[in-house]
Amino acid sequence: MMRTVEVLLVIVIIAGAFTISSFFAVLPVPRRVSPQNLRMLAATTLEILDVNYDLSRIVFLNENDPAWGELQIALSACLPPNIVYNLTVYEVITDDGIQLYLPKKSISNAESLGIGSDASSYLVASSNVTFKFIPEKIGEKWGGGTLYILNCSDARGWWITGYTAHTLAQDLYNLLSPYFKTTIMVQNTTDLAKILNGTSLQDETVQHAVVINTFGETVPIPSGYYATQGYYAPRDSYSLYCYILGQKTRQFNWTWVSIVGYPLYYVSNTDLFPNKQNTWGIYGMREVGSAGFNAFLRGLNQINYSAPWWDGSRWRDAWWQDQYGNWIYVHGWITGDYRSNPGLASVPLSLEARYYCNYYGVYPSAYHTATRALPSWITSTYNLTVTTYIFNSVGGWIAGAVYRHRVSGALFALGLTRTPDIRLTALGILCDYKPRLYPLQYTAANATRLVVLQLGQTGGI
């Protein structure tokens, strides 16, 4: 009998242990076992409502404005029927460095949010407030970060009709200098020779720089070494200078920027060519023709200047004569225009370029006319990769793009007709380097509101 009593006592103890452990081992309600991520649903809901800044606009409106009703309808419409919400807008007030959140307006579709809810917040700025930002400096992370703007006083431009190289250089400086560690105006061809030699002008980094040629189809040429070494006497051509520019672009991993027209079509130095003109009456420059750009591409791709080339059916000398006896360098004229390719009459900005228009606040026209679009075959011939399309490619012609060489160096060519739009140059460089913009401060006090969307589930247990 005693044993039975003892066993009964053991049973009581085990039952007690079970009861106590069951009391502590509380299982969650089924809804919490397999929950929807309400926090992310709330966050993405706020994001889509602000896609065109409608949410940012509405939360700053008067509390009785009908737009609040629209927001409530939109909220109800975009959330599943079993989700209840509460959206509260707080005004953010900064007082002596302390941020206070004052509730301004709340909208909801239920009295309570059930047994469990989650929330996300979204900070918006008033649409009529401008704010300052700090741009990320190109080169901060990966080296380089120097912007050279050719502003040589001893050279003249072509196809920059209506502007001078100096005014274009000044505009570019204003647009782009905030994004670079160092921006240097190359004031004369002597300074140009220095950077071609790899010599810093103001302790800047020459390597990995961006060099913008503001002279349109013309490129400044320094007197002395480069004028001598860049002259190919057998054909009375300065295309050898363009070849050297290609080599230097590769050597220093530059991004060479041509803002309009046919790149490197003329060379200019008013001291070097005081009596020479470009056949259009502009003195101080000499025509190089299509040989200049072909030579540049060869220099960039490290092909010997005089090396023969395969024209698809046979090998030719670098310089060869056409049926009229004209001397042609390699491929000769390679650009396309709208007369032979109607699609180039109105080329649209690429989606990427349009996107970054909004980000950087640079708004050139969405359509342009290309008369010097580059053929897409240069990418395979010269080992180039298009890293950024400024304009959509049209039938194998590229009106504006950044071409990066497989080894080193890059070219950004805008093959548009004159007059140049300098905003396209700025946009192209920013599209390719993508420096971030860090918000700094709002220029108006109390112009920020915090929107908190809290979601709960109804039905079930």
Place this chain on the structure above:
Amino acid sequence: MTGSTIDHLVATIVFLSATLLFLSLFNQTIQTAVLYQRHRYLATKCSDLLDNMLLSPGIPSDWGTNSNKNLTGFGLQDPIANQDPTFAAYKLSPFSLMRLLSSAGDRVYYGPTGKWYSNVSWGFGGGYFLLQEGDCINYSLASKLLGVNGTYGFQLTVKPTVTVTIVEDTRVTSHLRLNITVEGLGGPLNGANIEYLIFWTDSAGFYKNITKTDALGFVYLDFNGTNGLPNITKVSLNQTAYTFIAKANLGGLYGIGYLSREIVTKAGNIIPFIESYENGIILLAHKWGKNDPGNQSQGALHYEATFYMLSESFIPVRTSITNSTGHVNYGQGWPYRTVQLPPEARSSPGFLVVVYKFGNEYGMVVMPWGIGTIGLSVIFGDDPSGKEWVATDIRQVLIGNIAYQAKLALWSLGGFQVVG
């Protein structure tokens, strides 16, 4: 002695019975807890997997527009949004979504090419989206790339948050009347602003205007030459065809819908098949056999195809395409014609409108280029019906500026018990 033995026996039996009872009770509690834990893990995995799909453009990031590149990482985010220095998050590529092998409708086999096509839309509202399966990403590959092959099954549904339904009012025969209803998931969008485009057979291009829905999210448009609207007649006689696209917005929420007047003439009608995604090659195929009109006529069906790029500003830009006009017919003639989109159009969202006619009968079909242009839905993956325990999660996403919902259903294939 006997009493003591009996006492021991009774005590042992009672003790063993009690032990077994309590073991099973404890085991049941533990089992339930383990199941709950697995369910919770499945829900967490579902949320993570959905974010993995939506917050990465995949590798290579432009796989949506370049079908010749091998996909080594699965993701649906718009690569431009991905490059955004502020990281615009849940914005999806309209092109990557196009390439998902649809599990919404039956696959379509087209005899003249001998190929199968992924069926996203087969003629709903006159809209077609049929992509050759060779250019599609299938469920198996996506599972492998996501690292869930053999462990989890999933189905991804991306559908518009706002439904814009457009119906032709057939009671009105003197002119074209369109009834438009705008609804969200939780009810109608009353007072929604609507921008719309209409292209009809007598027009030179798209006519654009705006209107607003009433308290029930409804509005109708009478194209009878009054209130500044054009006069569109002879629709009921099949002598005028049209394509109508409406974009609704309210309180920051955007939705889009369409209607194209597709008819089956005595010479059949036309369906567009995307033959080569990479090269933008579209077959305009004679629909004979699918909607067999009978033996009345086997004449040629003349067509004119036009491609429009449609940006977020909702302004259609016409783009020239090859073989934009021609004819197709049945039998030995031309079962299909090939048109090609220019390279610049292949990376821009837009739509192809095909007008066809036989005698004085006109029909029109539309094919989007980029999911989201006319508000199509995408269903990708396995079927969750019949699975033991399915976890779901939802994100609000954008395609262009159109609001969509991405819903992922996930279930375990691991073999362990998920139901108690």
